[in-house]
Amino acid sequence: VHGMRILWSCSCVNRADAVFIFDVELPTRRSLQRYNSEAYSYLSSWVWGEDAEQETVVTWMRVSMPVSPLDQKAALSKRFITSKVLQVTPKAADGASESCEETFECILALPLKNELTSSQVAGASSAASKSNLPAVILYPHGGPHSSSWTGFSPEIAMLCHFGFAVAQVNYRGSLGFGQDALESLPGNCGVQDVSDCMQALSAVLATGLVDDSRVFVMGGSHGGFLTTHLISQFPDRFVAAAVRNPVVNVGANYMTCDIPDWCHSEVGTGVSIGGPVSGSGVVETVPAPRRDHLEQMWRASPVSLI
Numbered sequence: 084v085h086g087m088r089i090l091w092s093c094s095c096v097n098r099a100d101a102v103f104i105f106d107v108e109l110p111t112r113r114s115l116q117r118y119n120s121e122a123y124s125y126l127s128s129w130v131w132g133e134d135a136e137q138e139t140v141v142t143w144m145r146v147s148m149p150v151s152p153l154d155q156k157a158a159l160s161k162r163f164i165t166s167k168v169l170q171v172t173p174k175a176a177d178g179a180s181e182s183c184e185e186t187f188e189c190i191l192a193l194p195l196k197n198e199l200t201s202s203q204v205a206g207a208s209s210a211a212s213k214s215n216l217p218a219v220i221l222y223p224h225g226g227p228h229s230s231s232w233t234g235f236s237p238e239i240a241m242l243c244h245f246g247f248a249v250a251q252v253n254y255r256g257s258l259g260f261g262q263d264a265l266e267s268l269p270g271n272c273g274v275q276d277v278s279d280c281m282q283a284l285s286a287v288l289a290t291g292l293v294d295d296s297r298v299f300v301m302g303g304s305h306g307g308f309l310t311t312h313l314i315s316q317f318p319d320r321f322v323a324a325a326v327r328n329p330v331v332n333v334g335a336n337y338m339t340c341d342i343p344d345w346c347h348s349e350v351g352t353g354v355s356i357g358g359p360v361s362g363s364g365v366v367e368t369v370p371a372p373r374r375d376h377l378e379q380m381w382r383a384s385p386v387s388l389i
Contacts, residue, residue, distance in 0.1 A: 091143075094235035096192050097164040102147035108140040164243045166233060167191045171286045173255060174278055185264055189283035190231055190251040193217065193292060194243045218297035219248040219287060221313070221321075223280050225304030227268060227349065230257040247299075250287045254279035254309075270351025272305075273383045277312045284320075303327030305349075308385060315388035333380035334372065343369045350383045352376045 084090075089105040169189045194217055220242060224231045231251035239249050253260065254276045256268025268275055288295045300321045302310040307329025314324045330336050337346040344356040354376070356369060372380070381387050 096166040096190075096233055096235065096239065099235045099237075101145060103143050104146050106142045106144070108142075163195050164240060165193050165195045167193070167290070168233065169283070169286045169290070171279070171283050173275075174282050185255075185261065187255050187257070187260060187264065187279060187283075188253045189286060190233055190253070191287055191290070191292070192239050192243055192249045192251070194246050194248065216292065216294040217246050217248040218299060218322075219250055219284075219293035221250050221252065221280060221284050221287075221298065221300040223252045223254060223276070223300075223302045223306045223309040224257070225302065225306045226258075227254070227256045227272065227276060227305040228258055228265060230259050248287075248293045250283060252280050252283040254283070269349050272308070272349045272351075273312050273385070276305075276309055277316060280309055280313060281317065281320075297322055299323050299325075301325040301327075303329070305330065307331075311385035312388070315385050329385075331384060332386045333384045334377045337372055337380060346380060347376070350376075350380050352379055 087107040089107070090102065091105055092100045092102045094100040167190075169191055170186045171189050172186050222231075230253050239251075242249050254268075255264045256276060258265065284298065287293060288298075298321055300310050300313050301324060302308075303326065307326035308331070310324050310326045311329050311331050314321055333346050333350055337343050340346070347354040347356060354370075
């Protein structure tokens with residue numbers, strides 16, 4: 084924001100980021116300098132107010148639009164990616180200390196050319212019709228306290244262009260869904276988040292828009308932690324998996340990483356590191372973990388399931 088001008092960018096799953104300037108003109112005698120309409124092309128204007136003296140005009144102008152294959156007329160007419168946001172009801176996971184009653188979300192990106200309606204899928208009985216459905220990649224994000232979004236991602240666009248559907252899971256603990264959901268995950272990592280991923284996968288398969296015999300999983304960091312948990316706990320569900328910088332042994336990670344507080348927090352040991360926080364259990368430096376801490380970290384680690 085600069086004065087009464089706002090620089091704004093927007094995107095969606097099938098359109099890369101474009102940048103706009105919003106020029107707000109309030110009902111004052113001293114108005115902002117207007118853009119030369121011959122030099123810039125206006126996309127739209129809005130006017131508020133019942134009379135000309137009190138009106139507020141907001142004009143928005145495109146200042147940047149990415150040039151890519153997505154912007155070619157042929158690609159735009161086909162819209163080779165589409166998306167759906169699925170609301171998923173969490174399932175109480177065995178071993179979770181508590182569960183959140185709120186739903187969470189899964190963003191399903193689909194290659195449009197392969198998309199079929201549920202009625203078409205229901206009416207199709209041959210293996211040939213099923214082969215027209217895309218394989219699906221389950222893709223939990225890292226963090227774990229971050230989130231996937233419905234904006235443009237070159238990675239998701241590439242996978243859809245190659246014919247895959249991609250299911251991005253905003254499992255409980257993701258940012259943007261309330262404090263209760265956020266705080267329900269620490270102490271339940273490897274249980275609650277794994278259960279949410281499987282519930283999201285069930286919701287995706289229930290749409291009938293993907294091939295349930297070709298299910299893949301991938302992720303990095305905490306997403307890699309979840310990927311290795313998923314293939315350990317459900318070895319017959321996934322055709323293949325790919326991991327990037329996965330946390331497979333939380334105890335080993337604690338001794339070598341630059342965020343040891345993450346290990347204590349997400350596993351739920353109750354130890355807080357490096358903060359001027361009052362109360363017991365707070366330490367200023369990284370301590371050697373106690374045996375019970377290491378055992379707790381081991382139980383939460385995918386490597387314990389080999």
